[in-house]
Amino acid sequence: QVQLVESGGGLVQPGGSLRLSCAASGNIFRIYAMGWYRQTPGKQRELVATIDNADNTNYADSVKGRFTISRDNTKRTVYLQMNSLKPEDTAVYYCNVRAQVFFIPGQDDYWGQGTQVTVSS
Helix, strand or coil: CEEEEEECCEEECCCCCEEEEEEEEECEEEEEEEEEEEECCCCCCEEEEEEECCCCEEECCCCCCCEEEEEECCCCEEEEEECCCCHHHCEEEEEEEEEEECCCCCCEEEECCCEEEEECC
């Protein structure tokens, strides 16, 4: 099983910055990708950014140029640096890890508990 612990959310004014962190632990054989998704009430969870084990990154169009995803392999941690935040970025942000665990074939997605990001003046 994989456990993900998120941190870094909070309240920030428009134009401000936040840095989210997500640390993975558990019976991890290999991590293939890590990412961030967000969800607001009444809406589906949407992709924000992902990074794979070859350091390929993918961003939603709405956050390109403002958000940066990175990872620390030794700590099994993924980060999301969010700059120039807008009220539309307000959401619960969920960490996602695509990983294979010991003794279970294939890859599965694991989710963090979510951290609230509120952008408001």
